[in-house]
Amino acid sequence: MNTNETWRKELKNKRLTYGLSQNKLALASGITRSYISDIETGKVMPTLKLKETLNSALERFNPDNPLEMLFDYVRIRFPTDKVDHVIEHILRINIDYMLHEDFAFYGYQEHFRFGDIVVMISYDITKGTLLELKGKGCRQFESFLLAQHRSWFDFFKICLEENAVFKRLDLAINDKVGILDIPELTRKCKQEECISVFRSFKNYRSGELVHRDEKVDMGNTLYIGSLKSEVYFCIYEKDYEQYAKNAIPIEEAAIKNRFEIRLKNDRAIHAVQDLLAFNDAEKTAFDIINRYLRFVDKDETKRRTDWETNERWKWFIGKDRGALRLTTEPEPYSFERTLNWLRHQVAPTLKVAKLLDTLNKTDIVDELIREARLNERHEKIVEQQSYSTEDVIL
Structure with missing residues (x-):
C-alpha cells in the first residue's frame, strides 16, 4: 500500500472513530462534502497543503484531547458611522442579506443582523459602529471566516488596522472529561487555597440568579474576580447548562465544564495584541490565568505563598499534557x-x-x-x- 493510500484510509478511519460526518469535516476544512467523498474513495488525491489542512481540522474533533479553546464572545467598536464599510469590508458580508431593525443596545439606535451576528449603529457619530458576537454569533461568524479562507487572527489584524477598540473578548477553555472540579475549586476558595490577586469570589448553584445579564440554571458556577472589573473568570458546569437549555442528558454532554476568561476594554486590547504578536492562543490564555490565580494544597508547616500547586490544577495549566490549540466550531445560521x-x-x-x-x-x-x-x-x-x-x- 503506497503512502497516499495509507493516508487516505487513516483519514477516513479517524473521521469515523471521532464520530465526524463528511459534511462537518468539509465545513471545518473549507471545502465541499463531495470533495471529501472523492478523497475517501480515492477519486482524487489532495495536495500536501490540503492534507495538512484536513489533518489539522480533523484533530480539532479528537475526543482524546480533553481540553479545547475557542472565542466565545467578541464586542468591537469601530470609529466610523459607515456601517456598510464595517459589514462589507471588515466582516466581508453582503449587507443586502442582513436584516435591519430600528432598535439596538448599549445606547445604539439601530442594528443589522444575520442570525446572531449583530452590527449596531448610532445617531451619535462619536459612538461609531459596534459589532457584537455572542457564543452563537462567534460560531456563525467562524463559518464565514472558513468560507473566506480567513482566521480569527486575520480578522483581528484588520480590526486593529481600522483603529477598532475591543470592548470585550471572552476566551473559553472547554473541559470535556471533568478535569476541573468546580465544587472542589469553590471549597479551595473558601479555605484560602486559591492564591489570587482578586479579592472576591462568588459561587452559585443551579437556579440562582447571578446577575441580570448572566446565565442561570448552570449547575455550579464559580466567579473569581469582580464582574465589574476588566478581567475576571467564570467557571461553570457546561453539561448542566446544556441540560437546562436544550434538554441534553448530562451524561451525553460533549463538554463537562467551561473556564471562561472574560476581558474588557484595555485588557481585551492587550490580549488581542498578544495573540497577534505570538500567534499562540494557549500562551495568551494561560499567561492571563497564571498571572491572576493559582490553586494550592494547604500545608500548615509552610507560609501560604509556599504551598504546593494542586496536582489537578498543574495538569490543567499545562503539566504533562499536550499542547492546547485554538479551535473553531463553525455553525451556519439555522432556525x-x-x-x-x-x-x-x-x-x-x-x-x-x-x-x-x-x-x-x-x-x-x-x-x-x-x-x-x-x-x-x-x-x-x-x-x-x-x-x-x-x-x-x-
Missing part, C-alpha cells in the same frame, strides 16, 4: 434555536389546541396558521435561511 423554543414552549399548547379541534370538529389551529401575516422581518429571516454561506460572503 434550530427557534425550533427548540417552539418544541419546549409552544408545542404542548399547540397539541392541546389540536386535540380540542378534533373533539370539537373545528379547524382553528390550521386557520390561525393560514391567516398569519408575515411582516418584513419574517420574510427576511426566511430569505436568509435560503442562502448558502458562499452566497452571503464577499
